[in-house]
Amino acid sequence: MTDSSSDLWVFGYGSLMWRPGFDSAENLPALLHGFSRSLCIYSHVYRGTPELPGLVLGLNSGGFCHGQAFRVSAGHKAPVLDYLREREQVSGVYLEKYLPVELADGRQIEALVYVADPLHVQYAGGLTAQAMAALVGHAHGQAGPNCDYVINTVRHLQVMDIRDELLEAVLQLLPPARL
Secondary structure, rough: OOOOOOEEEEEEEEHHHHOOOOOOOOOEEEEEEEEOOOEEEEEEOOOOOOOOOHEEEEEEEEEEEEEEEEOOOHHHHHHHHHHHHHHOOOOOOOOEEEEEEEEEOOOOOEEEEEEOOOOOEEOOOOHHHHHHHHHHHEEEEEEEEEEHHHHHHHHHHOOOOOOOOHHHHHHHHOOHHHH
């Protein structure tokens, strides 16, 4: 982790890409090696409830993940960290890590990344696209319908020229009334 006088980089791979919730001094497409994006977290708050959980993205070990990196100036670092911890650590399902990330312009930086904890009770690894779509299609939480989360993420990735075949397959399996 960097000291408080340095800027903070944050790597987003899901809703942080299209709704970061904080101002950044710079943001660029980025690549994280060693982890892959997956709908592997049961959402009990933002996109579902404990009774009818939704699914949100997490990072599983292995592979790589295209996303967005946001640079937060040192003067705004503390409130952004507070905000991210409140948002991402609501249930403790994510592990907060600082990992090497490659920016689209070739720079190598260290970024704050939220990685799925496979030992957490809300971890939902290994679901099929059909099982994911069934959960996503019926869930609704404090931030709205779960299908909106998947739709917004897929659209943002497409704008960035990034294909995520699993997310696109889940989207295709959602009932037409949900799209």
